[in-house]
Amino acid sequence: MFFLKELPSREILQSYQTRFPAMNVDNVHDALHMLRQASLLMRQLDNYFAANDLSTLRYLILIVLEREDLPEGLMVSELAERVDVSRPVMTRTVQTLVDDGLLATRACDNDGRIKRVRLTVAGHDTLNRVLPGYYQLIDRFMASDTRL
Amino acid sequence: MFFLKELPSREILQSYQTRFPAMNVDNVHDALHMLRQASLLMRQLDNYFAANDLSTLRYLILIVLEREDLPEGLMVSELAERVDVSRPVMTRTVQTLVDDGLLATRACDNDGRIKRVRLTVAGHDTLNRVLPGYYQLIDRFMASDTRL
């Protein structure tokens, strides 16, 4: 994600308001502020995960699997649904996590179409290694956030 | 951008808190909520711009140029700086906007390295066509937002 370095001031938004009366200056101002804050936090998170051989998506897959904690694991399509990403992207990303030893897959006995994905021990370990710094990063970001 | 469909409840965050005492439950909760809201709004904006032969980046380039309103226009690197995107991406995207007739470029007289980018009439028209719906979309999103 990315966003404007310098957001439009309220004065500039006011001038747009005369051109487009439907707009609400406060709502637009708040929305732009939120988008920028989210953009900055996402960038920090991306960098943090990248420094730990992960990505935001790879992390989310691990955390979802840990949270569900099903011995059978989850289907690729269930993961895609929960993380809100397309199935082809999930297929590809799960494959890289299997290659890296953080996930394991098994064919389903009853249904030949289904592949079940679960965390390996290394996957659990990676999560435990990464989570403290993740929470710390969020804490610091929110503490320094000059919200309205 | 993307994000979890279902965020961890406060209870789940509490249980993580016992494992990782450094984390602040409220901060993490607020941060995750913000990230998801931003993700949902970004998706709506992306769809809106795509339906108007734009993208978020293409829109931002147009709005920055209109806001600065310099007859000479802006350099590619100045645009990249303001929109917070890499210069190669800016080069590529400016080129597509020139191809579509929304921007025009001119070499600088004094300095052969510099290329100045400015809005065409069609570029201005596109902005004016797109802005009302853009503000309306943001207004509606913020109005429906169940913030904390």
Added chain:
DNA sequence: CTTTGTTGATTATCATGGTAACTATATGGA
């Protein structure tokens, strides 16, 4: 005036998101 370094823009390549189309398996009705 030439060499050296800097700056603006671009090219090449990679990463990671998406959609469309395909394969294999399962399911349900004629």
Added chain:
DNA sequence: TCCATATAGTTACCATGATAATCAACAAAG
């Protein structure tokens, strides 16, 4: 049973972000 349809996963391809390397033009020092 057999065919039509649906579902899970994948493959192929495209869009758009990044970084590293390259090219051309400028500037400054010897």
